Amino acid sequence: MKISGAREESNTMKENDNTNRSCRKKFKSWQMYCSTEESNPWNAIYETASGKLRSTTCLTTLQQPDGTFALDTESTAKHTLDYFVPEDNEINDSAVHKQIRELINEPIDTNDDKPFSQEEIAYVIKKFNSKKAPGEDGLTSEIILHVFRSFPSFLTEVYNKCLKEGCFPKQWKNPA
Numbered sequence: 001m002k003i004s005g006a007r008e009e010s011n012t013m014k015e016n017d018n019t020n021r022s023c024r025k026k027f028k029s030w031q032m033y034c035s036t037e038e039s040n041p042w043n044a045i046y047e048t049a050s051g052k053l054r055s056t057t058c059l060t061t062l063q064q065p066d067g068t069f070a071l072d073t074e075s076t077a078k079h080t081l082d083y084f085v086p087e088d089n090e091i092n093d094s095a096v097h098k099q100i101r102e103l104i105n106e107p108i109d110t111n112d113d114k115p116f117s118q119e120e121i122a123y124v125i126k127k128f129n130s131k132k133a134p135g136e137d138g139l140t141s142e143i144i145l146h147v148f149r150s151f152p153s154f155l156t157e158v159y160n161k162c163l164k165e166g167c168f169p170k171q172w173k174n175p176a
Contacts, residue, residue, distance in 0.1 A: 104167070115160045118152045136171040 062070045062079050070076040093101065125148050128141035148155045162168045 113163055116156060116163065118156045121156050121159055122148065122152070 062076050064070060064075075064079050070079055090098075090101070125141070125145050128144065130141050132141065134140045134143075144155075
């Protein structure tokens with residue numbers, strides 16, 4: 001009885017040791033993966049944008065519509081702009097886009113919408129969570145607050161124009 005209990009305990013210890021060793025190896029592997037620059041494609045973009053990159057790096061990993069890859073920074077930037085900010089051409093509009101254009105041209109008659117005051121804008125901006133990641137536009141709450149502090153009338157006019165037109169950009173509505 002004592003011998004079989006000792007064997008079971010020995011087997012359990014071996015299993016625990018193997019599990020611990022496996023966990024340590026997985027952790028070390030993950031640590032090594034995260035520490036290599038190739039594992040995080042945003043490192044190069046961040047370093048290029050912030051001016052921290054010393055060597056000249058060309059971001060050319062974008063595949064263009066014709067199947068080729070961008071060869072230089074200029075073609076990469078052009079492809080990115082064409083993709084995210086397509087040309088507004090009425091000729092290529094679908095039925096849905098034509099309907100949206102018609103709706104946009106109709107005046108919005110809402111007498112109940114009062115313009116925002118600078119105080120209201122300041123109150124809302126100051127409540128933004130500074131620890132949240134920026135949205136599609138890349139603007140952090142700190143940037144928006146700094147712009148508001150520097151140009152309170154301008155930002156208030158932007159928000160009031162959106163309110164008057166009844167149109168707020170989609171990028172403002174999408175979370176990061």
